[in-house]
Amino acid sequence: MKKSLAILFSTVLLLAMILSGCGAKTSTAKTGDIKPTTLNFWTFQELHKGFMDDAVVTWNKNHPDKPIVLKTDVYPYDEQHNKLLIALQSGTGAPDIVDIEISKFANFLKGSKPGLVELNDVVEPVKDKLIMGRMENYAKDGKYYGIDYHVGAEVMYYNKALFEQAGVNINDIVTWDDYIAAGKKIVEKTGKPMTTLETTEHWSYYPLINMQGSDLLGKNGEVILDNEINKKTLEMLKDMLYKDKIAVPAPGGFHHSEEYWAWMNKGNAASVWMPMWYMGRFVQYMPDLKGQMVIRPMPIFPGGKKSAGMGGTGTAITTQGKNIELAKQFLAEAKLSKEGSIKTWSLLGFDPIRSDAWTDPAMSADNKYTDYFGTDIFNTLKAVIGDIGSINVGAKFPNAITLLQKNICFKVLKEQSQTPEQALKEAAEELRTK
Amino acid sequence: MADPSVIGLGKPYNRRSRLRQIFSSQKTAPYVFVLPFILSFLVFFLYPIISTVIMSFQRIDGPEDVTFIGFQNYKNLLNPHFLNAVWLTTRYTFWTILVLVPLPLVLAIFLNKKTTIGKNFFRSAFFMPALTSVIVAGLFFRLAFGEQQTTLVNSMLGVFGIKPTIWLQDADASMFVMVLLCTWRWMGVNIIYFLSGLQGIPEELYEAAAIDGASEFEQFLHITLPSLKPVIMYVVTISVYGGYSMFAESFALWNGPRSPGEIGMTIVNYIYQEGFNNNNLGFGSAIGIALFAIVMAVNLLQLFSSGFFKKEGT
Numbered sequence: 001m002k003k004s005l006a007i008l009f010s011t012v013l014l015l016a017m018i019l020s021g022c023g024a025k026t027s028t029a030k031t032g033d034i035k036p037t038t039l040n041f042w043t044f045q046e047l048h049k050g051f052m053d054d055a056v057v058t059w060n061k062n063h064p065d066k067p068i069v070l071k072t073d074v075y076p077y078d079e080q081h082n083k084l085l086i087a088l089q090s091g092t093g094a095p096d097i098v099d100i101e102i103s104k105f106a107n108f109l110k111g112s113k114p115g116l117v118e119l120n121d122v123v124e125p126v127k128d129k130l131i132m133g134r135m136e137n138y139a140k141d142g143k144y145y146g147i148d149y150h151v152g153a154e155v156m157y158y159n160k161a162l163f164e165q166a167g168v169n170i171n172d173i174v175t176w177d178d179y180i181a182a183g184k185k186i187v188e189k190t191g192k193p194m195t196t197l198e199t200t201e202h203w204s205y206y207p208l209i210n211m212q213g214s215d216l217l218g219k220n221g222e223v224i225l226d227n228e229i230n231k232k233t234l235e236m237l238k239d240m241l242y243k244d245k246i247a248v249p250a251p252g253g254f255h256h257s258e259e260y261w262a263w264m265n266k267g268n269a270a271s272v273w274m275p276m277w278y279m280g281r282f283v284q285y286m287p288d289l290k291g292q293m294v295i296r297p298m299p300i301f302p303g304g305k306k307s308a309g310m311g312g313t314g315t316a317i318t319t320q321g322k323n324i325e326l327a328k329q330f331l332a333e334a335k336l337s338k339e340g341s342i343k344t345w346s347l348l349g350f351d352p353i354r355s356d357a358w359t360d361p362a363m364s365a366d367n368k369y370t371d372y373f374g375t376d377i378f379n380t381l382k383a384v385i386g387d388i389g390s391i392n393v394g395a396k397f398p399n400a401i402t403l404l405q406k407n408i409c410f411k412v413l414k415e416q417s418q419t420p421e422q423a424l425k426e427a428a429e430e431l432r433t434k
Numbered sequence: 435m436a437d438p439s440v441i442g443l444g445k446p447y448n449r450r451s452r453l454r455q456i457f458s459s460q461k462t463a464p465y466v467f468v469l470p471f472i473l474s475f476l477v478f479f480l481y482p483i484i485s486t487v488i489m490s491f492q493r494i495d496g497p498e499d500v501t502f503i504g505f506q507n508y509k510n511l512l513n514p515h516f517l518n519a520v521w522l523t524t525r526y527t528f529w530t531i532l533v534l535v536p537l538p539l540v541l542a543i544f545l546n547k548k549t550t551i552g553k554n555f556f557r558s559a560f561f562m563p564a565l566t567s568v569i570v571a572g573l574f575f576r577l578a579f580g581e582q583q584t585t586l587v588n589s590m591l592g593v594f595g596i597k598p599t600i601w602l603q604d605a606d607a608s609m610f611v612m613v614l615l616c617t618w619r620w621m622g623v624n625i626i627y628f629l630s631g632l633q634g635i636p637e638e639l640y641e642a643a644a645i646d647g648a649s650e651f652e653q654f655l656h657i658t659l660p661s662l663k664p665v666i667m668y669v670v671t672i673s674v675y676g677g678y679s680m681f682a683e684s685f686a687l688w689n690g691p692r693s694p695g696e697i698g699m700t701i702v703n704y705i706y707q708e709g710f711n712n713n714n715l716g717f718g719s720a721i722g723i724a725l726f727a728i729v730m731a732v733n734l735l736q737l738f739s740s741g742f743f744k745k746e747g748t
Contacts, residue, residue: 085710089494089496089715107713110713111496112495113496114496200694259582399712405692405694407695410603414603
């Protein structure tokens with residue numbers, strides 16, 4: 001009797017399990033008729049993950065017939081680029097979509113068959129609406145391989161309070177001569193330097209030569225590092241430090257060091273020039289300057305441009321992916337559409353790469369950047385956007401940037417062991433032999 | 435020995451007994467036991483070394499873009515960056531050996547004395563840094579040796595009226611920081627080596643010397659030092675290797691191979707920069723082979739000069 005009861009009980013249990021299993025099966029079949037495609041995304045910037053996650057939600061809403069799941073890995077900067085390099089060199093293990101920083105991009109375009117997918121078919125239809133200078137940074141032989149997040153317009157960040165204290169009007173500064181003259185007054189009246197110069201990075205020097213139409217490399221990748229404009233500009237920076245005495249070397253060596261942020265947060269310098277994307281660093285790391293900083297166009301050189309497009313990250317698609325076409329369409333919608341471009345501003349605080357996004361009402365809505373810098377940020381940008389060109393990112397670019405950071409800027413501006421001419425010539429000769 | 439009933443003719447083998455036969459055979463068993471080592475040696479050591487040697491003669495632009503360029507990569511080694519890296523790493527190795535042999539030796543002698551109080555505490559305290567992540571330690575040192583007046587080291591020096599130093603943007607000061615970081619990290623390990631050496635010296639030698647009227651210093655000079663010679667040689671040898679292969683400390687202090695003016699550019703940092711940052715894997719391999727040759731040469735030189743091979747021969 002006991003035995004038969006046990007058999008009955010276990011049969012009932014078994015049936016219940018089978019039936020519940022069937023039930024579960026039918027329910028998944030109903031809701032998930034189309035299986036989402038998983039795409040892998042590698043980035044070195046946590047903020048970019050948030051942007052892409054948002055883009056996936058939009059994509060899945062707009063394309064219920066081909067939903068995707070984005071699996072994102074956020075790595076440290078060096079680690080991600082090295083991992084990608086090894087994956088592409090060995091022919092296995094690369095993600096579908098990947099962020100590559102501009103100074104590393106040329107590394108991935110070496111050789112006759114880059115491991116990245118050509119994006120011309122998604123870029124060309126919207127060509128007239130894009131700031132194409134930004135696309136050229138990630139192109140080789142007329143083929144585009146990466147899509148940037150921003151324009152990276154170079155702007156000047158002024159400390160309003162120190163200018164008021166010194167009785168100098170910020171809006172009177174138009175040329176570099178005006179800037180240096182104002183700097184002398186600031187130093188005299190406030191005892192604080194007008195600005196800080198990077199000695200171990202390139203953001204103080206590179207935009208200035210670019211605004212004068214010069215570069216590290218020429219259009220065809222030839223080395224023009226030691227030309228007259230570059231020499232004079234480096235001399236001007238050196239003079240700002242040691243002759244005019246309106247600048248000091250950035251504490252910690254560069255504008256991304258913890259020491260600089262702590263020092264600057266106390267209002268220790270009256271201005272700094274950095275690209276537009278540097279707004280995020282102010283908001284995040286220098287909160288005490290909220291309401292004190294304003295953004296204005298760069299001082300100009302005679303006959304020079306009003307700004308330069310600096311920095312950037314090209315999002316690319318690797319040839320190793322199994323769903324290249326889908327990844328390409330998703331990337332295009334995320335970053336090349338007007339909506340996507342507006343999101344680079346509202347989510348990331350970047351200046352969008354589509355010019356028609358700039359006039360959209362969404363751009364004038366209040367956010368943490370307008371709270372910090374005031375509401376006229378976009379007017380300042382609109383005034384300079386037409387002047388932003390590309391930089392020449394040839395095969396020697398990663399090497400040139402390294403030499404600029406470690407040798408030229410440091411030896412001339414900090415160590416003073418070489419003159420601008422010596423340092424530029426030495427680095428240029430080395431690059432020419434590579 | 436194998437069970438004769440199992441391997442006897444006419445009886446079917448079963449798998450278990452066959453395995454037992456292999457493991458108990460004096461001929462095959464040793465090979466089976468060393469097989470894991472041989473396999474891992476072949477896959478993780480010999481194969482990478484051979485492919486590094488091959489790659490050092492190549493220019494590699496992509497998986498399908500490989501060209502043999504003869505000795506070009508080795509010719510390119512004669513550039514100021516590589517020479518600077520060799521010179522810097524040699525100086526670093528010299529300083530670390532100069533500090534990391536005598537200092538742990540003296541400390542080990544103190545920690546070996548019966549009269550020292552809190553021996554176990556000090557032993558573990560000295561050893562603790564070796565267990566710390568070098569990246570965490572490097573980050574701590576980077577922030578502690580910041581250039582501002584308010585950073586840890588500068589504010590401590592300020593108490594004595596010493597002006598703030600820009601530690602990590604000056605060649606000499608940064609060498610000091612690198613050697614200090616290395617000392618902090620490896621002293622405990624070297625103390626352990628010396629302690630184990632000291633504990634192997636028979637107590638009777640000291641007693642006899644004391645009866646003969648030898649002072650403590652004479653005992654150290656004539657008993658401790660000669661007895662510790664093999665340990666000292668071992669520590670120097672691994673310090674040469676450790677010094678020349680230094681990477682992580684410099685990487686953490688300057689957040690990558692980007693020390694200004696290359697004041698922290700060691701040879702391995704240079705491999706990293708060329709191989710990965712500049713996607714120049716062929717040249718990176720050539721630097722690696724050169725580093726191997728340098729370490730071998732220095733170690734052989736040191737072993738020859740200390741009479742290591744002579745002793746073996748006699």
